[in-house]
Structures are given as structure tokens and as C-alpha cells.
Amino acid sequence: MLQLLFKNFLRSKGTKAGLLFLLIISLISLLIGRQFQQKQENNIAEAAVYQKEHIARNAAFHKDEIGLLLYYIKFSLVNKTLPINSLAIGQRDVNPSIQSVTIRGLEGQKYDSELNNPSNLLAGNIDFSFVLLYLFPLLIIAFSYNLISEEKESGTWKIVAVQSQNTFLYILKLFYVRILSLTALMTLVLLAAVLVLQIPLDKSFAVFYGITVLYILFWFGVCFFIVSLQKNSNFNAVILLTIWLFLIIILPAGINTYIINKYKVPEALELTLTQRNAYHEKWDMDKTETMEKFYKHYPQFKKYALPEKEFSWLWYYAMQQMGDDESSVQSKDLESKLEQRNRASELIAQFIPTLHTQIQLNEIAKSDLRNQLLFLKETTKFHEKLRLYFYPKIFDNAPVDKENWEKFKVETFTDATEISFLKAFLPLLLFNLLLIGFGWRNFMKTL
């Protein structure tokens, strides 16, 4: 029986075309993912070479003044890109995965954006998560919207009902055939992804796979429920597409608009202005005042007294430091606003399976807003570490050639956020159970 159902399902031209379309576009998404991966890798390699050459060249020019040298040279920090990132590119195309900073004021450098073609960003990537989120449901709908209703409309349903002992079991089998086909296709694609993108088979991947399966089941659950209402095919098609439209476009977009308007970030612009003024005004202010503030921040540098000269690097870096110190309120405000945004969206997303899936996939792939915020925090730490290392050298005017510049390699930040099975699976599981439960109840009543 099951075999026959399989044959019958796969024999249809529509099924074949649909599956083939999905397979091809999934494979294209892997190609796009691989290109993204290679681009990231090239960038990191490029950054490493660049940093080495750039430091060496500048160190050769500014042999006598380490303060001047550090005015110029940049150090890079890389936000580690996992191979699985290529399956869910998320916000990694918008935000730079490499931060290059000098030890001067950080706030003016921290938010430098990546170069981008805004048309690409608007259209969005065709990564695996897009295929999964948008296209799999469409195919699921196309495969199941007319189950039962089609047979009723063509008059064959009565024959089926008479011939099989348990019509509900028959319906379950119809769904089973479809679920199995699409899950198999998805598994095949992910296996290909493992090979092409060299994704390690670890916990992250397991959760990723689990969410993917649950998401596919969610859509079958939706179809199961709608089919259980036993309306005509046209009604089913219209209502299922409307549900899809709501979950994929209207609700996410509406919530996004809400969050953006609720947590506005004028702090960002305020921050840049404050930071600029705080540093520049020091040029025209009493030097000792600046130095007092600097010594207060770093008591360990009190031993470096201000030289009796009009200009000194000690004073210069103290001024730069003030740009950051005096804009720290705005910086913190901005940070907490962004964290609020992230929290609010994660909270709301739990109630919207499509959003939840996307956010969870991005979280696993380390391409969400949370990862970006962590990376920014790490950039601050990285910058502070460099400052603390170089400040005493600059204040002592340590000889440039005594420093081993080779050791300043590009550093990497690894986002160690643990993935929680519960947080990832629970919302989807609950939705699935509800849909199946209600669908089952409907069938029990009507069959």
C-alpha cells in the first residue's frame, strides 16, 4: 500500500518538477554559500598579509617615533566564520567580519561598515536558510493542499473510503509519503553541504538539522490541520498561501517595523558627535586638565609626567582617550538599546515559527545580531589590550626597532555561545503538537 502511494506520488509530473526545482535551487544555495565562504577566507588571508606589510612599511618610515608610528598602524580582529555560516549567512553580509583599528579613539572606528551593494542586501541572499524558510513550505503546500479535497471533487474519495478500512490511517500515509520525500531531499542537500562546505558533524550541526526537520514538520502540520477542515481545494490553496504570506512576510515585517520604531537609536549619531568634540576640544584646552582625567583613568601612568613641550605623544593619546571616555555614556546607551532590540525580537520570535527558525539558524551559524554585539564588545577589549601594551612604550619613546612587530598577527574572536536544544526545539515542537492535535480531532469528528 505504502509503496503504491509512493509510486503514485512520485509519478506525477508536478511532483517531479517541484522536487527537481527545489533540489536545483538548494544546490545553487550551496554554491552561493561556498562563494561566501571563499570570500570570507580570502578576506582573512588578505587582512593577514596586509597587516604584516603595512606594519613593516610604517615601522621602516617612522623609526624614531613610536608615537607617530602607532598613529598610523592598524591591527585587525576577525570574527570567526564557521563553515555552517554559509548555510545561514544572516547579517554577516551587512556587518564586517573583520575590524581594523588603530590605538587612537575607538568610538570613531568601531562602527565602520562593510562595503556593500545595497541592491544585493535588499534582495537578500539565496542561502540554504532562504530555500528552507521560503521555498520548502511552498512545495509542502503544493503537495498537500488538495489531499482528500481533490479526490472528493473528482468523486474518487468514496471509493477510497470504502476500500480502506481506516481512512484516517490512509490520510496519515499520504502525509507520511510526502514528509519522507521532502525530508529525504533536505537531508540529501545538507549532506552535500557537509561535503562541499566542510561542515563538521558536531552539536551545532545536529541542532541545525533538528530545527530544519521540525520546521518542515511544522508546515506539514499546518497543511494537515487545514486539510482536516475538509474544505474544497480552492479554499485550501487560498488559505494556505495566506498563512504562508503571514508567516513569511506580513508578521516578520510588521514586528520588525515595530521593534525598529520602538527602540530607535539616535544614540548612534549622538555618539559620533560627542566623541569628535571630546577629543578635538582638548587641543584648545589646558593640558593639565586633560592629563588629570587621563591619570584618573589610568593611575598606573601617573609616573609619566607631561613634558615641557608644546606637543607630546603622551598628551596626544590622552586627548584621544578622552574622545572615548567622554562618549562612554552614549556608547553604553547604544549598546544596551541594541541588546534590547535583540532580546525583544528573540522573545517575539518564539511565537512565530518562521522567525524563530531563522533566528535560531542564524544563532547557530553565528550570524545574528547577538554575535555582532559580542564581536563589537570583543573589539573594545582587543583595542584596550593594544592600548595598554603600547601606552608605556609610547610614553617612554621606546625604540621602534626593538619591538618585534612580526608578533602582531591578525587575531580571531570565537563566539562561544552555547546552543540550547530546549530553546531551539521547544517552540517548534509545541506548535507541531498543537497542529497535529487539532487536525486529528477534526478528522476524528468528520471521518
Add this chain to the structure above:
Amino acid sequence: MKLLQTEFLIARHFRNSVFKNAAIYIITIFIGLLLLYAAFSGWDNYRSQNETSEKYQHESREDWLKNPDKNPHRMAHYGNFAFRKSSSLSVFEFGMEPFFGNAIFLEAHKQNTANFSEAGFSNSMLRFGEISIAMVLQILLPLLIFFIGFNSVAYERENGTLKIFLSQGVSWKQLLTGKTLGIASVVMIIFIPTIMVLVFIWLLLQNFSISADEVIKMILFVFFHFVYLMFFCVTAVLVSASSKTSKKALVSLIGIWLIFTIILPRTTQAIGAYLYEAPSKIKFGSDIEKDILKQGDSHNPNDVHYKAIKDSLLRVYKVDSVQKLPFNYSGFIMTEGERISSNIYNQHLEELLKIYAKQNSFSKAVSFLNPYIAMKNLSMGLSNTDYDSYIDFQKQAEVYRYNMAQKMNALQVKYISNKKPGPNDKPLTIGKEHWADVEEFHYEPKGIAAIIKTEILSIISITLWIIGFFVLVLFASKKLKAV
């Protein structure tokens, strides 16, 4: 005999039958609410975007003018900001705005990136799209039209009433026109109030004082959206008329809608981005630096380019050291450095923009096959939220930056003594009255003529679609069969 009497009769009849279905009221109310939400959030967004941007533009200008006497080069590093402002139509069409950087810091020697885009501060939720009036008009209403229109003719065929129609002397042309008008009349119940609200908000935003340029943009915005929706009405009727059953008509129409609005826009842009890979910031920056070093490195005392300049200056002024030149030598060198570096930067930028243009070319070409893309591009152009507007903003900012830097260099060359102050001397300064010589940054959005020039493809595409439909309706009228 009255003109189009039969057509209007069919249209009225169809409209009445649509309103017999209770679902249509729910959908209409829902879309109405969605439109209100879109209008409200668009307004809110526009207001806060422009208020913040004006506030900080103004504040940064005040700060600039408040600077005391100082060396002009310090001022060149103090710099200015370009904050992006939205145009009034962007209340209805957000376009690429969320992906645009909102502020560029403009200083000497360095072309900074446009920072603080909404997208950079957002969760991946943003990538699902946004609710704007344009989105409702361009994506949701076409689907509604298809849902209303899929059984306009197919249902009559299934019922057998189609034969009765035709045998009573109604021609196919009359039937198709009538049904199209019927669907259109339903859609207009949503469209017309929307446009009225839209115009009202638009007038309110500008305090009822509007330029001719804005009026033309608005008229085109409304007109093309109307034409665009009519296009979907005709499609619905034609597909319905040529399908055996209403189910087939529905499935085909949903397929068309998905391909037009969801699949093609993303795929075509992805193909472009895949085939023409653009460099990342780090590559772009290091390539520029390499080229600048090739031309001449002003930091290198033995650099050939700068040594030649020095030697020629010494020769012309018949002096033996740069300290004896009658003007500020380092200001002169910086002028040269700024010229070289910004030339090279602009060359690289042009290269980059060429790659972007190639990436976008696929989408542009497909606008001939896909009226959604044509409409989207046109409406983004009209609301200054398209790719070209953004590039235009960045270019205007760069021109401003260059002029500011060179103005400061000129002040240095002219007013700053060429003799270097000793380690304990006060720094050399010029009066603060000079700061006002640099005008405030003002972004001039592209006018209608420029927009039509860049969006000419979209306009041609939509026009061709209209002509195509007239032909198709005539053709179909002869070919279609009742059974």
C-alpha cells in the same frame, strides 16, 4: 446606445458577486488596517529620521563654527558630517533605506564609510522585508486581485453560464473587459482611499508647500501604481479565461505571483552578485593604498614624486631649502597629497560602482519580463530610496569632503608661516572667522529628470506590458473557446 454598456453591466454583476462573499470584507478591512499601520510607521520613521539627521547636521555645524582660532589642518581633521535625509515619498516606499548608512564623517586624507545603517543594528528579521504602503500596493494587492479574479471566467465555464453569455450576443472582448473592470472596481475600493490618505499625509509632511518636482514624482507614483494594478487585473481575467477549471486558474495565478514577487527578484540579483564578485572593504582599501604608494608617498623623505616637486619649487623660487619658500610648504604638499589620493580613490570607486552596476544589470534586464521589478525600481527611484540615490548621496558627500580639505590646505598655504615653530612655541593658528568659509553640507536629492533617465527601462517596460495586454486581449477574444 451607450458606450461600454454591456461591459459595465458585467463589471457590476461581478463586483456584486465578489461582495456576496463575507471573506472579502475581512480581507479589505485587514488590508486597510495594514495600510494604516504602514502609513503610520512610515511617517514615524520618516519624521524621526529627518529630525535626528537635521538635528545633528545642525549641531555638528554649530560645533564646527564654535572652534577657536587654530591651525587649519586641525580643522580639516575636526571634519564635518554628512547626514542622510529622506525625501517625502520615502514615507510610502522605504526601498533600500534600511541598508543605507546614515552618517559619513568627512575629514582630510580619508574617505570614511557611510555608517549606522538600520540593517547594521537589526536582527535578521529585517531581511523578511518591511511593511510599507508600496509593499502592500506592489505585493499584497496583486495577490488579492488574483484571489478575487481567478474564477472570474473559469467559474462561469464550470457552471455552464459562459455558454449562455456568449450565445446571448456578448462578445469575448466585452466579457474580458467587463470582468477586468469588475475586478478593478473592487480593488479601487482599497486603492482610491489609500491614495487619498497618502496624498494627505504627503501634503501634511511638507506643510502644504510643495515643489513642482515633488508633484510630478507623486503623480507618477500614483499613476504607475494604478497601471501596475490594472496589469494584474487583466492577467487574472486572461488566465481565468484560458484555464479549464478555476482550480487550474488559481494555481497558475499563484505561481505567477510567486515568481514575480518572491522568486525572480531575489534570484536575478543573486545571479548578478554571484557572477560579478565585488571586493570587500579590506581589499578595496589595500588596493587604493598600494596605488597611492606607487604615485608617491608623502611620508617617505626619499620619495621620487615628492622630491621632484620639492626640487622644482626650489628652482622656481631660487631658494636652497623649503623653509625659505614664501608660502607654507607642508600645506602645499598636503594639497598635492589630497589631490592624488582622492583621484585614486575615485578611480577605484568608479571600478567598484561598475561592478555593482553589473550586478544590478540582471535585475534591470529582467524588469522587462517582470513588471514587479520594473514597478519596484521605478517607485524606489521616485522616492529617492534607490541605489542611484544612495551613490549620489555618497558622491555629494565626497565632493564636499574634498573641497573642505582643500580649502583648509589653501588656508594653510596662504596664512600659516612657513617657519616651523620650535618645541616650546605656541602652535600657528589662523582666525576662527575662516571656518564659516566652508559652507554647510547640503544634500540635494535627484530631480525628476535624473530619475526618469535612470529608470527609463522600468518605464518602457511597464508601457510595453500595457501595449502587450491590449494586443493579448484582442488576440484572446478571437481564440478563446467557451468549453
